[in-house]
Every structure is written in C-alpha cells, then in structure tokens.
Amino acid sequence: MSLLEVEDVEVRFGGVVALANLTFSIAAGEIFALIGPNGAGKTTLFNVVSRLYQPSQGAVRFAGTDLLALPAHRIAASGIARTFQNLALIPGLSVLDNVAVGAHAATSAGFWRSGLRLNRGEERRVRADALGLLDRLGLADLAQRPCAGLPYGTLKRIELARAMVARPRLLLLDEPAAGLTHAEVDELGGVIRSLRDEHDLTVLLVEHHMGMVMGISDNVVVMDLGAKIAEGPPADVQANPAVIAAYLGAPVEEV
Numbered sequence: 374m375s376l377l378e379v380e381d382v383e384v385r386f387g388g389v390v391a392l393a394n395l396t397f398s399i400a401a402g403e404i405f406a407l408i409g410p411n412g413a414g415k416t417t418l419f420n421v422v423s424r425l426y427q428p429s430q431g432a433v434r435f436a437g438t439d440l441l442a443l444p445a446h447r448i449a450a451s452g453i454a455r456t457f458q459n460l461a462l463i464p465g466l467s468v469l470d471n472v473a474v475g476a477h478a479a480t481s482a483g484f485w486r487s488g489l490r491l492n493r494g495e496e497r498r499v500r501a502d503a504l505g506l507l508d509r510l511g512l513a514d515l516a517q518r519p520c521a522g523l524p525y526g527t528l529k530r531i532e533l534a535r536a537m538v539a540r541p542r543l544l545l546l547d548e549p550a551a552g553l554t555h556a557e558v559d560e561l562g563g564v565i566r567s568l569r570d571e572h573d574l575t576v577l578l579v580e581h582h583m584g585m586v587m588g589i590s591d592n593v594v595v596m597d598l599g600a601k602i603a604e605g606p607p608a609d610v611q612a613n614p615a616v617i618a619a620y621l622g623a624p625v626e627e628v
C-alpha cells in the first residue's frame with residue numbers, strides 16, 4: 374500500500390518552475406530516495422509535504438488522506454517528521470531538551486498551542502523516548518550538555534533523534550550525510566536502515582551522497598529542473614542515460 378502519493382504536483386516561484394508535474398508514490402516501509410542536481414526541487418518537495426509551500430497544482434495523499442487539506446501545524450501529529458537541510462537546533466538548550474522539543478509538535482495540542490507544556494505522563498514518555506534515541510544513536514553521554522559547540526556530525530544525529538521522538542510513520546531526511554566523514558556516512562546509513570526496521574518507518578531521503586543513496590534505498594526518483602527524469606531501484610537509475618546526463622556526464626557513483 375502507498376503511504377505517500379504525490380500526484381502531478383507543480384510549484385512556481387514567479388517565473389521559476391520549482392516542481393513540474395511531479396508524480397511518484399512511496400510504499401509503507403520503503404527507504405525512498407529523491408536525488409538530482411542542485412536546484413532540482415528536492416527541498417521544495419519536502420516543503421510541500423510538510424505544508425510549508427502550497428502547490429499551484431496537484432494532490433498529495435498521506436495514508437489515503439488529503440495532505441493539502443491539513444494546516445502545517447497538524448502535519449507532525451498526522452505522522453510526518455523531518456530534518457532540515459540547514460540544522461534547526463537551539464544552541465543554548467541541552468541535547469536532551471532539543472530532542473524532546475521534537476515531541477511537542479506531535480502531541481494533540483501541537484507545538485505552539487501547548488506552549489512547550491505537556492502533561493506529566495506525556496513528559497515522562499517523551500524524556501524516556503528521547504533518552505532511548507540518544508542512546509541508540511550513541512549520544513547518551515551528551516544528553517545534559519548544550520548543543521552549542523558540538524561537532525557537525527553530532528548535531529546531525531541530534532536532529533535525527535529529534536525527528537524520531539515524534540514517533541513518525543514517515544520521516545523526511547534532507548541531506549542527512551552532508552558534511553559527514555566517510556565513516557560517519559557509512560554508520561548513518563546503517564542507523565537509518567535499523568530505525569526503519571525497528572520503528573516501522575517509511576523514509577524519504579534527499580541526499581547527494583550517492584554511495585549512501587544507492588546502498589540503502591529501495592527505490593529512487595531522479596529529478597532535474599523540477600521534473601522527474603527517472604525512477605526505479607538504485608541499480609536501474611544508476612545505469613539510466615538521462616540520469617548520467619543530468620549529472621553532467623559523470624558516472625553517478627562518482628558524484
């Protein structure tokens with residue numbers, strides 16, 4: 374069954390067509406990658422799915438319901454969480470509190486209306502979940518220290534924990550491997566797979582790191598200039614001439 378269906382979606386910014394007739398669907402449990410050169414429209418699609426951008430055309434359904442009918446503040450509660458291409462952590466807050474903040478968006482009250490207040494049962498659940506995720510991601514020792522000054526790769530993992538604490542069904546990851554070392558990228562790929570397996574997750578991954586994309590994805594959509602140019606399992610898209618051309622002739626595994 375499809376968990377996310379994107380159908381004929383168009384987004385324009387003035388004269389720029391950021392997404393053009395984009396159609397694809399993601400089955401529950403998949404790791405699904407969206408790749409393409411800079412400016413292809415990948416982050417724009419994330420912003421459509423998280424209801425920050427309103428498409429001028431098309432439909433998006435999540436678990437069979439019309440996502441475009443939901444206001445942005447209901448998205449997290451509906452089961453969708455994301456990380457940001459540019460980190461969105463609060464430097465002065467502890468690592469644990471930064472992760473726990475992710476759950477507020479997913480409570481019935483919603484992030485803004487709750488004023489960062491949960492009832493005591495929810496609060497206990499959130500802190501236990503947050504600590505469990507920090508432990509799972511090798512960050513338990515850092516729980517009580519502020520995020521400020523931590524290495525970039527660590528901050529990216531904290532952002533991942535923050536998205537997961539909302540207990541999403543669909544996790545949107547925007548360039549989670551950017552700025553990581555090779556060893557960190559390999560490790561992250563394993564972490565994403567095991568989070569998927571352990572939490573019944575579906576993952577939509579935007580990533581330039583082709584080794585990771587091809588290594589962990591079940592299916593890949595390739596975009597260029599807002600449009601889909603190829604779709605299929607990693608081995609198929611890697612061999613697709615249109616994909617190779619979009620990456621300026623470089624074999625995809627070297628990009």
Ligand SMILES: Nc1ncnc2c1ncn2[C@@H]1O[C@H](COP(=O)(O)OP(=O)(O)OP(=O)(O)O)[C@@H](O)[C@H]1O
Nearest residue numbers: 386389390391409410411412413414415416417418
């Ligand atoms: N808020 C906006 N206002 C105007 N133009 C925008 C806006 N957001 C995106 N665009 C334009 O839409 C196009 C797609 O941008 P987008 O950020 O989705 O690309 P991307 O595939 O995520 O690229 P990258 O790999 O560099 O992150 C670009 O031409 C970009 O300049």
Ligand SMILES: [Mg+2]
Nearest residue numbers: 415416417458
């Ligand atoms: Mg982007």
